[in-house]
Amino acid sequence: TAQMAGTHLYHTHVNDDFQMDKGLHGVLIIDPAGEAAKPDVDALYEMGSFKIGGSDNENVFTLDGKACPEAPALRVSKGSKILLRLVNASAEESHVMHLHGYTFKIVALDGNPLARPYQANTVNLGPSQTADVEFTADNPGLWMFHCHILDHLINPGPAGDGSDTQIADMGGLMTFVEVVDWKNPKPDYLAAGSVSAESICK
Numbered sequence: 001t002a003q004m005a006g007t008h009l010y011h012t013h014v015n016d017d018f019q020m021d022k023g024l025h026g027v028l029i030i031d032p033a034g035e036a037a038k039p040d041v042d043a044l045y046e047m048g049s050f051k052i053g054g055s056d057n058e059n060v061f062t063l064d065g066k067a068c069p070e071a072p073a074l075r076v077s078k079g080s081k082i083l084l085r086l087v088n089a090s091a092e093e094s095h096v097m098h099l100h101g102y103t104f105k106i107v108a109l110d111g112n113p114l115a116r117p118y119q120a121n122t123v124n125l126g127p128s129q130t131a132d133v134e135f136t137a138d139n140p141g142l143w144m145f146h147c148h149i150l151d152h153l154i155n156p157g158p159a160g161d162g163s164d165t166q167i168a169d170m171g172g173l174m175t176f177v178e179v180v181d182w183k184n185p186k187p188d189y190l191a192a193g194s195v196s197a198e199s200i201c202k
Contacts, residue, residue, distance in 0.1 A: 008130065029085065039082060041081070043085065045145075046087045048062040048090060049061050049092065061147065062173070063174075069171075072175060078182070082137055084133045086131045087130045088125035091127055095125050095149065098147070102143065107132050140180065146174035
């Protein structure tokens with residue numbers, strides 16, 4: 001039926017915080033019937049959360065199963081119409097996903113198209129929620145895409161959780177969207193939020 005078209009998460013409802021974290025879930029994308037306009041790039045990002053080291057709370061975070069610096073970056077051509085399908089497959093944690101350099105349009109929530117899409121640069125996803133966001137890639141650069149709950153950018157590592165004198169290693173829910181102007185293939189920009197011309201999450 002038309003009601004089923006959209007981005008959906010299917011998952012366990014038994015002992016959720018353990019079974020979800022062990023992978024008992026998946027994403028189901030149903031395209032609407034007919035000749036609806038399609039984006040140039042249709043990308044899925046699934047946020048995952050896990051408990052390690054005896055933690056009572058989810059303390060490891062991933063995008064499409066990988067944490068920064070291994071999380072998949074997205075390279076698109078300037079002028080492309082982009083659809084990001086965001087899925088929170090965490091059993092307990094909410095995530096506030098934020099894209100630098102752009103204001104996007106939230107066009108669907110939980111698989112339901114919005115009668116009145118609205119503009120934002122963050123979208124808050126509770127456990128098991130989905131959101132579809134659209135933007136036109138008209139601003140060349142290497143733009144950070146990450147969770148704005150900042151401890152979701154730090155996974156356990158040699159530096160621990162960090163302190164006032166020790167910076168924790170970056171990890172978790174962060175990657176980049178690179179918008180390339182192929183007429184200028186050697187850009188002079190730096191990665192947003194970085195001190196290097198090379199993305200740390202590529």
